[in-house]
Amino acid sequence: xxxxxxxxxxxxxxxxxxxxxxxxxxxxxxxxxxxxxxxxxxxxxxxxxxxxxxxxxxxxxxxxxxxxxxxxxxxxxxxxxxxxxxxxxxxxxxxxxxxxxxxxxxxxxxxxxxxxxxxxxxxxxxxxxxxxxxxxxxxxxxxxxxxxxxxxxxxxxxxxxxxxxxxxxxxxxxxxxxxxxxxxxxxxxxxxxxxxxxxxxxxxxxxxxxxxxxxxxxxxxxxxxxxxxxxxxxxxxxxxxxxxxxxxxxxxxxxxxxxxxxxxxxxxxxxxxxxxxxxxxxxxxxxxxxxxxxxxxxxxxxxxxxxxxxxxxxxxxxxxxxxxxxxxxxx
Numbered sequence: 001x002x003x004x005x006x007x008x009x010x011x012x013x014x015x016x017x018x019x020x021x022x023x024x025x026x027x028x029x030x031x032x033x034x035x036x037x038x039x040x041x042x043x044x045x046x047x048x049x050x051x052x053x054x055x056x057x058x059x060x061x062x063x064x065x066x067x068x069x070x071x072x073x074x075x076x077x078x079x080x081x082x083x084x085x086x087x088x089x090x091x092x093x094x095x096x097x098x099x100x101x102x103x104x105x106x107x108x109x110x111x112x113x114x115x116x117x118x119x120x121x122x123x124x125x126x127x128x129x130x131x132x133x134x135x136x137x138x139x140x141x142x143x144x145x146x147x148x149x150x151x152x153x154x155x156x157x158x159x160x161x162x163x164x165x166x167x168x169x170x171x172x173x174x175x176x177x178x179x180x181x182x183x184x185x186x187x188x189x190x191x192x193x194x195x196x197x198x199x200x201x202x203x204x205x206x207x208x209x210x211x212x213x214x215x216x217x218x219x220x221x222x223x224x225x226x227x228x229x230x231x232x233x234x235x236x237x238x239x240x241x242x243x244x245x246x247x248x249x250x251x252x253x254x255x256x257x258x259x260x261x262x263x264x265x266x267x268x269x270x271x272x273x274x275x276x277x278x279x280x281x282x283x284x285x286x287x288x289x290x291x292x293x294x295x296x297x298x299x300x301x302x303x304x305x306x307x308x309x310x311x312x313x314x315x316x317x318x319x320x321x322x323x324x325x326x327x328x329x330x331x
Contacts, residue, residue, distance in 0.1 A: 007047035016304030023312040042066035060085035070314025079217040087328040094310030094320040096303040100294035105160035111266025114287040117141040145169035150208025158214035172196040217244035230256040238264040245270040250277035
């Protein structure tokens with residue numbers, strides 16, 4: 001690779017690349033970079049700012065060697081970056097918050113409906129020529145209206161999902177930050193006061209007809225949904241994950257779905273993307289999406305703009321507009 005102000009591991013949608021190219025020189029990786037290639041590039045001194053994707057891992061060893069000043073992550077989440085190590089090495093990290101809330105909430109509701117009403121099975125049934133007319137027990141699904149949606153987490157995306165669920169006549173309960181819960185005041189609930197109910201995490205798991213995950217990935221939430229949690233859910237329950245794959249023990253989920261421990265699952269993220277746990281793809285009681293929670297043209301364009309703006313500010317040794325670790329500038 002040539003010397004450049006910006007190292008872009010994957011080209012951004014418009015207007016991201018145009019903003020970067022207007023601010024400095026840009027090198028775009030021709031293929032997906034291995035961990036070793038990324039580490040060597042960061043340590044080479046040939047690039048000042050890395051424009052990264054969630055799949056690019058920045059661990060402490062890499063960051064201790066790095067000679068970069070910033071990492072602009074094309075994502076809201078940043079679990080791919082060791083933030084403490086970045087801060088200790090004066091490497092500013094930026095993300096793209098507040099952009100994909102509605103788009104991801106739409107996907108959460110889509111998955112609820114698709115699994116409940118067996119939409120993928122039904123589509124395949126018609127396309128394969130098996131539909132020969134209406135039948136009273138053809139592809140019977142599950143109700144959504146009148147059922148209980150449990151939300152693990154109650155941040156922006158969870159609240160947007162709650163709005164949609166309430167409009168569908170669902171009962172909405174939540175645990176704000178499982179597995180440890182704090183009491184959320186009615187004032188903090190705002191528009192949801194009197195419309196949703198907070199439950200302890202174990203009770204939420206046991207109560208929900210649909211359990212939707214909206215927590216960040218960290219040491220406390222990795223495998224938050226494990227074999228024990230799956231066994232505590234209703235046998236008729238459906239699990240929805242639009243957050244991060246490793247929040248769910250995917251192998252335990254496959255076993256639970258195969259054995260009828262729970263009724264179904266709708267997933268947009270996976271524990272070891274893009275690989276799936278053995279047996280998951282073969283299960284008919286699942287809907288599996290390719291991590292498209294934010295995949296609308298306007299959302300990805302806005303994410304690209306914010307990502308590029310962060311990177312340009314880092315190049316200028318300025319605090320980016322969307323910083324994750326502003327303390328890195330003073331470390």
